[in-house]
């Protein structure tokens with residue numbers, strides 16, 4: 001069993017005085033054979049987390065379990081983990097083939113099997129024709145593919161991949177991702193995949209953990225994170241085009257709670273159960289998030305409410321259309337199916353479902369939910 005569990009894990013760098021808290025109270029469970037993605041902006045602690053699991057960076061505080069075994073003090077070799085790092089970490093005096101073979105030879109695997117595995121993995125990653133070159137002569141993308149091959153050629157219990165395709169040519173990336181997933185399935189390994197790129201994250205893992213400022217914010221599927229973000233950071237970090245964020249005053253008109261967007265004539269009506277909470281807590285302000293995909297140019301249900309905006313930007317993206325509209329000083333975006341009837345400068349009535357409004361506490365930025 002190669003489940004991986006981090007319990008209240010911290011990572012500090014530096015002295016007590018100039019201390020950097022790179023990972024803060026991290027609790028994460030990766031089930032046996034699961035692919036989990038850790039997604040977050042640069043500097044949020046992803047690599048530190050990976051290095052602690054690999055055993056090449058000490059855990060400052062907390063516990064790491066691999067399977068049921070407390071593993072803080074195991075050496076990297078004892079953990080049976082394969083790694084691929086963003087900075088490749090290749091041996092430059094060796095050829096591509098020698099780099100890939102290194103760990104297999106150390107494990108004393110039959111040379112014919114080694115040969116076959118290297119051949120298979122090289123074909124998959126498109127490096128079959130450069131096996132005899134020294135790694136110094138390769139492009140960044142090729143070096144990264146070699147680094148990945150070195151990890152994938154092993155049959156580890158756990159794969160740890162840190163931004164493993166960030167330097168690979170864009171047109172090859174998603175095919176390689178598909179192969180990584182396939183290899184993982186074949187070996188039945190557990191995988192932690194780190195990236196700052198949300199498109200990649202969604203392509204790799206069912207389970208995505210979002211980190212920011214050294215802390216894990218939320219773990220969930222793509223849909224859970226997209227539809228039910230637990231705070232403003234998660235809402236803003238995931239989704240393309242980004243979610244529309246609006247600062248609202250809470251007013252009451254004819255006994256109905258209304259969210260009035262600052263410097264704009266936009267008004268939104270929250271669901272009754274949310275209105276009740278806002279009223280009870282005596283909120284004066286709230287932050288509202290509404291995804292561009294959840295604003296529609298055609299009314300499809302009587303329950304939908306409407307807003308208005310003037311079209312400022314229209315961009316056709318194949319079958320879809322990206323609009324920027326303005327109401328007062330506030331601009332918001334809409335992502336919808338192509339509609340030929342629209343014109344720049346024209347006022348447009350748009351529709352939203354009340355249950356798609358995300359409301360966040362103005363100070364804590366946490367979701368307000370019923």
Ligand code: ADP
Pocket residue numbers: 013014020021022040041042043044045046047048049
């Ligand atoms: P990410 O991989 O998400 O970009 P890292 O884990 O590399 O984040 O870094 C998290 C924080 O820890 C950053 O502030 C970074 O500068 C700091 N950090 C990382 N490695 C070291 C180190 N060896 N010494 C000191 N600070 C470090």
Ligand code: MG
Pocket residue numbers: 043046047048162
């Ligand atoms: Mg990193």
